Amino acid sequence: MLQIRNLHAAVDGKEILKGVDLEVNAGEVHAIMGPNGSGKSTLANVIAGRDGYEVTAGEVLYQGENLLDWAPEERACRGIFLAFQYPVEIPGVNNTYFLRAALNAHRKFHGEPELDSMQFLQRVREKLEVLHIDEDLLHRAVNEGFSGGEKKRNEIFQMAVLEPLLAVLDETDSGLDIDALRTVAEGVNRLRSPERAMIVVTHYQRLLEYIVPDRVHVLADGRIAASGGKDLAVQLEERGYTWLEEGGIGELESAAEA
Amino acid sequence: MGDTQPTQLRSGNVSPLVQRWGETLTELRPASGEPGWLAEIRTRAADAFRRNGLPGNKDEAWKYTSLRRLEELDPDLGGTDPASAGHDAGPPLPGLAGFGFRWSGGRIDFRDTPAPEGVTIEHVEDALAGGNEPVKDQLKSLFESIEFGSRARAFEALNTALPGPGVVIHVAAGVDAGRCVAEWDLPLAAESGMHNPRLYVVLEAGARLELIEQHGGEPARSGSAHRDVAQGLNLLFRAELSEAAVLQHVRIQNEDNDGIVLTFAGVRQAASSRYRFSGFDTGGGLVRHAIECFLQGPGAQAEVQGAFVTDGERHVDYHVCIDHQAADCSSDQFFRGVLGGHSRGVFNGKAVIRAGADGASVRQSNANLLLSREAEIDTKPELEIHADEVEASHGATVGQLDENAVFYLRSRGLSEAAARRILTTAFCRAVADRLDDPGMSEAVAGLLERAMPREMPETAPEK
Numbered sequence: 001m002l003q004i005r006n007l008h009a010a011v012d013g014k015e016i017l018k019g020v021d022l023e024v025n026a027g028e029v030h031a032i033m034g035p036n037g038s039g040k041s042t043l044a045n046v047i048a049g050r051d052g053y054e055v056t057a058g059e060v061l062y063q064g065e066n067l068l069d070w071a072p073e074e075r076a077c078r079g080i081f082l083a084f085q086y087p088v089e090i091p092g093v094n095n096t097y098f099l100r101a102a103l104n105a106h107r108k109f110h111g112e113p114e115l116d117s118m119q120f121l122q123r124v125r126e127k128l129e130v131l132h133i134d135e136d137l138l139h140r141a142v143n144e145g146f147s148g149g150e151k152k153r154n155e156i157f158q159m160a161v162l163e164p165l166l167a168v169l170d171e172t173d174s175g176l177d178i179d180a181l182r183t184v185a186e187g188v189n190r191l192r193s194p195e196r197a198m199i200v201v202t203h204y205q206r207l208l209e210y211i212v213p214d215r216v217h218v219l220a221d222g223r224i225a226a227s228g229g230k231d232l233a234v235q236l237e238e239r240g241y242t243w244l245e246e247g248g249i250g251e252l253e254s255a256a257e258a
Numbered sequence: 259m260g261d262t263q264p265t266q267l268r269s270g271n272v273s274p275l276v277q278r279w280g281e282t283l284t285e286l287r288p289a290s291g292e293p294g295w296l297a298e299i300r301t302r303a304a305d306a307f308r309r310n311g312l313p314g315n316k317d318e319a320w321k322y323t324s325l326r327r328l329e330e331l332d333p334d335l336g337g338t339d340p341a342s343a344g345h346d347a348g349p350p351l352p353g354l355a356g357f358g359f360r361w362s363g364g365r366i367d368f369r370d371t372p373a374p375e376g377v378t379i380e381h382v383e384d385a386l387a388g389g390n391e392p393v394k395d396q397l398k399s400l401f402e403s404i405e406f407g408s409r410a411r412a413f414e415a416l417n418t419a420l421p422g423p424g425v426v427i428h429v430a431a432g433v434d435a436g437r438c439v440a441e442w443d444l445p446l447a448a449e450s451g452m453h454n455p456r457l458y459v460v461l462e463a464g465a466r467l468e469l470i471e472q473h474g475g476e477p478a479r480s481g482s483a484h485r486d487v488a489q490g491l492n493l494l495f496r497a498e499l500s501e502a503a504v505l506q507h508v509r510i511q512n513e514d515n516d517g518i519v520l521t522f523a524g525v526r527q528a529a530s531s532r533y534r535f536s537g538f539d540t541g542g543g544l545v546r547h548a549i550e551c552f553l554q555g556p557g558a559q560a561e562v563q564g565a566f567v568t569d570g571e572r573h574v575d576y577h578v579c580i581d582h583q584a585a586d587c588s589s590d591q592f593f594r595g596v597l598g599g600h601s602r603g604v605f606n607g608k609a610v611i612r613a614g615a616d617g618a619s620v621r622q623s624n625a626n627l628l629l630s631r632e633a634e635i636d637t638k639p640e641l642e643i644h645a646d647e648v649e650a651s652h653g654a655t656v657g658q659l660d661e662n663a664v665f666y667l668r669s670r671g672l673s674e675a676a677a678r679r680i681l682t683t684a685f686c687r688a689v690a691d692r693l694d695d696p697g698m699s700e701a702v703a704g705l706l707e708r709a710m711p712r713e714m715p716e717t718a719p720e721k
Binding site for chain 1: 660661662663665666667668669670671672673674676677680681683684685687688691
């Protein structure tokens with residue numbers, strides 16, 4: 001589904017990604033871990049197409065096509081979803097209106113008829129129940145005055161409604177208490193399916209206790225330093241990122257192969 | 259300016275027009291049946307106008323609004339031909355029910371819907387000639403309250419010097435008058451020039467009125483000129499709110515690109531009365547709204563709010579002044595502006611807290627979005643405090659859309675143009691959402707959305 005080859009990307013002229021290689025197949029959940037400043041969020045934003053992230057070398061293929069050619073909205077309509085680390089508050093735009101406009105943009109892109117508000121609400125209510133979200137959220141302005149947990153749940157709710165093929169969750173666990181973390185993880189797990197791939201970007205292993213990944217990658221200084229199974233995350237958590245920076249990569253790689 | 263103009267005119271110096279208007283005022287004869295006190299006020303107003311002329315950019319209150327567009331007017335003072343007709347295209351928000359009237363040029367047609375019991379709506383001349391002494395006294399007091407001595411108040415002088423036409427609405431104590439709709443429909447072609455109607459509102463103790471003013475036509479009509487000749491409106495509005503009276507005043511203005519709309523509102527408020535002005539404006543050739551509230555009794559409240567969306571060469575100017583003269587009064591000014599193209603907006607919001615007007619609460623907020631490099635907003639909040647225990651906040655911002663928000667919407671599948679449109683509309687909605695009537699909120703929000711600049715700088719395919 002997603003192939004990243006030798007990806008280099010810069011922000012404000014400073015190179016952050018220095019040759020990332022990554023392959024994610026349909027049905028898989030990949031975790032990307034790494035210390036602050038390693039380039040995790042940059043990778044997520046490059047995939048989603050945020051302005052200011054300049055790809056200087058390499059390629060990103062999505063279903064065999066060059067994803068970097070597409071505007072952010074086209075990526076979204078083709079099935080890519082980014083759950084934001086910091087969801088944006090948008091006063092004056094209510095959630096229902098926003099989500100229906102987004103969903104209808106997707107439907108239009110695929111030549112499907114747009115949903116009217118009744119059809120939309122029907123579809124949305126089912127998702128609300130699953131995610132334990134109060135219907136009141138629909139009538140509020142997008143993320144305005146939401147708690148940290150509500151914002152993250154709203155991201156997962158949007159994901160549930162838009163049904164992406166490739167979801168990138170950028171630090172979805174940051175700022176969540178354990179209950180909110182469980183709810184969010186449950187929402188994510190329900191969306192796991194053989195057609196859908198997910199990339200979970202996180203600093204901590206904690207989230208991966210609830211969203212169990214198929215593969216774990218460690219991003220360090222703009223490169224994938226090591227890849228392995230879910231145990232890699234546990235080991236990394238125990239030994240800390242400083243150990244990694246102090247030259248533990250060799251050990252880690254052998255651990256990954258074990 | 260073409261070669262046909264006899265005199266070279268400069269901004270702030272529309273002297274041939276002033277001269278012609280002055281001559282017209284001199285030629286005026288006292289209207290029949292007019293009381294002596296009114297003839298005297300009109301004479302003084304005419305003198306003031308001839309003495310002062312029109313304001314220019316050296317007058318602080320007119321610094322950012324050029325009167326150049328007045329040059330396009332036929333120098334006749336319109337509004338005396340009862341046969342002149344409106345454009346018949348319907349007001350910006352069609353289908354509003356209620357009693358009220360439609361003005362077009364020299365003519366005022368009252369609606370068939372009768373005013374509720376305890377409410378009178380009539381021509382000012384009829385009220386002056388009629389037998390209702392309290393109403394006559396109120397009218398006299400309203401006329402006497404009009405300030406026209408300085409050059410900055412030349413339009414008040416001009417309006418007051420002319421005999422009419424005008425409408426007065428009177429609501430008896432304790433009566434809820436409901437909705438009154440006033441449509442101001444500048445004539446299509448019949449008679450060019452500056453029209454000078456007036457509207458007076460008197461609310462007795464505890465009375466309530468919702469007044470919806472509509473200017474210009476339906477949204478489809480804005481954006482192009484439809485008249486053969488330039489037309490101007492110089493509307494004088496005065497209201498007297500007795501104790502605990504409530505006036506909800508909504509003004510929707512959607513004149514075309516050549517339309518000239520100047521309005522001057524003065525509201526005197528007794529104890530615990532409440533005045534709420536909500537303006538929704540798309541600008542025009544030259545549009546200026548002056549709104550002054552005089553909080554004369556303790557606990558009086560004034561809320562003056564507005565949203566404007568301008569594009570092309572359109573212009574809109576709001577000058578608000580709230581004068582706290584008594585204790586424990588509150589005022590709130592809340593304005594949002596969205597400007598595109600080469601359009602220009604002005605917001606001047608002032609609050610004065612006089613000595614002794616202690617315990618005042620004053621809020622002012624003006625935020626603006628500039629959607630093009632050529633658009634301009636001049637915003638100036640002013641606060642003048644001479645009292646104690648005043649709670650005041652004010653702020654003015656000028657900016658562009660939050661790019662994080664634009665990306666957020668795009669990352670969900672909305673096109674960049676749609677994202678910008680949604681965010682811009684939401685920005686203005688903050689004012690529409692303050693209306694009590696959800697249907698009206700939707701309608702005005704829709705009107706402003708349709709007036710949004712089509713061309714957003716970042717999405718413009720060319721240049």
